[in-house]
Amino acid sequence: MNGKEGPNTMQRYIMDKFFAGMRSVPFQVHYWDGTSTAYGEDVPRFALTFKEKVSIKDFVKNPVMSFGEGYMDGIIEIDGKIEDVIQLATGNREQLWSRAMPLLSRLTSKSKQKDDVQHHYDISNEFYSLWLDETMSYSCAYFRTPEDTLEQAQLQKIDHVLKKLQLKPGETLLDIGSGWGWLIIRAAKQYGVQAKGITLSEEQYKKTLERIAEQGLQNQVKVELIDYRDLAARGEQFDKIASVGMFEHVGQAHYPTFMHALQTLMRDKGLMLLHTITHAKEEPTDPWIQKYIFPGGYIPSLREIVSLLPDYDFNTLDIENLRLHYAMTLEHWAARYDNSLEEVRKMFDERFIRMWDLYLQSCAAFFRSGNLNIHQVLFSKGFNNELSLTREHIYD
Incomplete structure (x- = not known):
């Protein structure tokens, strides 16, 4: 089944919109509901598999943290070169790293x-x-x-x-x-x-x-x-x-x-x-x-x-x-x-x-x-x- 035929949940819909806004490297996402969607115009260079749902609140608020923790927990798998994943991430920094994050580190003891x-x-x-x-x-x-x-x-x-x-x-x-x-x-x-x-x-x-x-x-x-x-x-x-x-x-x-x-x-x-x-x-x-x-x-x-x-x-x-x-x-x-x-x-x-x-x-x-x-x-x-x-x- 192709995810483009219509998201079956609000979470699936939000994540689809999020990934659709990412540019620089074509990739594919296999979702927990059995659907798959290719993003970008060329042949996907890697695939992400979500074995389970992740917290959509956490994903939207801090996608970098959500991805890292999802990988650590075995919820997310990567099929392909991680270098391509990093190239996608660096090409979409504004979307992935919140502008609200403080730049100046605090004085610590x-x-x-x-x-x-x-x-x-x-x-x-x-x-x-x-x-x-x-x-x-x-x-x-x-x-x-x-x-x-x-x-x-x-x-x-x-x-x-x-x-x-x-x-x-x-x-x-x-x-x-x-x-x-x-x-x-x-x-x-x-x-x-x-x-x-x-x-x-x-x-x-x-x-x-x-x-x-x-x-x-x-x-x-x-x-x-x-x-x-x-x-x-x-x-x-x-x-x-x-x-x-x-x-x-x-x-x-x-x-x-x-x-x-x-x-x-x-x-x-x-x-x-x-x-x-x-x-x-x-x-x-x-x-x-x-x-x-x-x-x-x-x-x-x-x-x-x-x-x-x-x-x-x-x-x-x-x-x-x-x-x-x-x-x-x-x-x-x-x-x-x-x-x-x-x-x-x-x-x-x-x-x-x-x-x-x-x-x-x-x-x-x-x-x-x-x-x-x-x-x-x-x-x-x-x-x-x-x-x-x-x-x-x-x-x-």
């Missing part, structure tokens, strides 16, 4: 920010180890060729960051949001620096301590469970600072506080490498991501970051976009996650499993489609005339 970080990163080290590479790097890798292994690309990313910082033996390095610690460990071993990492994740902190001990680097590498603001208040300063995949957790309202902390933590002429996901322009956080994946998070635009720097005596030196590298990284993660489902099911229920599957696959599609970017921004505190004149040191 340190304890709330710590809770938000631990919500995501303290799931368990065992869970992440199933699908991350051996370094346990949970950020965009750096692929020299598409054939690079994930571990190879992650080590190349760490080296890419460290080379940009132009480290010298005896210097001090701080990693804000140090994850499972491989960047500070590699910096100490490769460059002979004194390295410190800080994190708000209990699980990451414990694992990093273990790794430092295993490498015998207790006198050269330190890790602390501490907020960046509290570290800045202690008066410690560093020659070089890195922050990889942490800035998305700061929150737009806290950007001045973060920049002031960097200004305090960095020595004059010091270098900072900020590695963060970015939007092309300022926009609200995806509500499903906000609720289930990264509570309290906000993805900045590049211009938000760059416009802040001069106010804190920071001089922009280099900006690089690694968008396709993150798409490839996420595709590796999604494949490894899929291959680990038997073990994941021993830890979590089906709703959790589908949530993470949707998260990893959709993020890969967002980077492929160009809706998300990832930038590395290198800047100095004041002017430094002693740096390399070219970028050759990065690729040597």
Whole structure:
């Protein structure tokens, strides 16, 4: 039966009108009542199946959240490439993301920010180890060729960051949001620096301590469970600072506080490498991501970051976009996650499993489609005339 012959319920009618207003990608919807409708003029590139009715009130009010939760609950299935679903979504942003959603994130307490970080990163080290590479790097890798292994690309990313910082033996390095610690460990071993990492994740902190001990680097590498603001208040300063995949957790309202902390933590002429996901322009956080994946998070635009720097005596030196590298990284993660489902099911229920599957696959599609970017921004505190004149040191 074709749904165009007439909707048999008000809910069916409302959803038909909603989908009929979406453009950019042809698709098909199989409804719970056995009817199907194709939307768009060309051959459908994917199909959505609604096994049951969803709350029409929730669907109309917040279709992104309704879709995400419907997929998690097994009510909605996708037949086709999720990249096509994301392309449809990004081509219809005004219809899917409510204009009423606040753009500016609210000021939150340190304890709330710590809770938000631990919500995501303290799931368990065992869970992440199933699908991350051996370094346990949970950020965009750096692929020299598409054939690079994930571990190879992650080590190349760490080296890419460290080379940009132009480290010298005896210097001090701080990693804000140090994850499972491989960047500070590699910096100490490769460059002979004194390295410190800080994190708000209990699980990451414990694992990093273990790794430092295993490498015998207790006198050269330190890790602390501490907020960046509290570290800045202690008066410690560093020659070089890195922050990889942490800035998305700061929150737009806290950007001045973060920049002031960097200004305090960095020595004059010091270098900072900020590695963060970015939007092309300022926009609200995806509500499903906000609720289930990264509570309290906000993805900045590049211009938000760059416009802040001069106010804190920071001089922009280099900006690089690694968008396709993150798409490839996420595709590796999604494949490894899929291959680990038997073990994941021993830890979590089906709703959790589908949530993470949707998260990893959709993020890969967002980077492929160009809706998300990832930038590395290198800047100095004041002017430094002693740096390399070219970028050759990065690729040597």
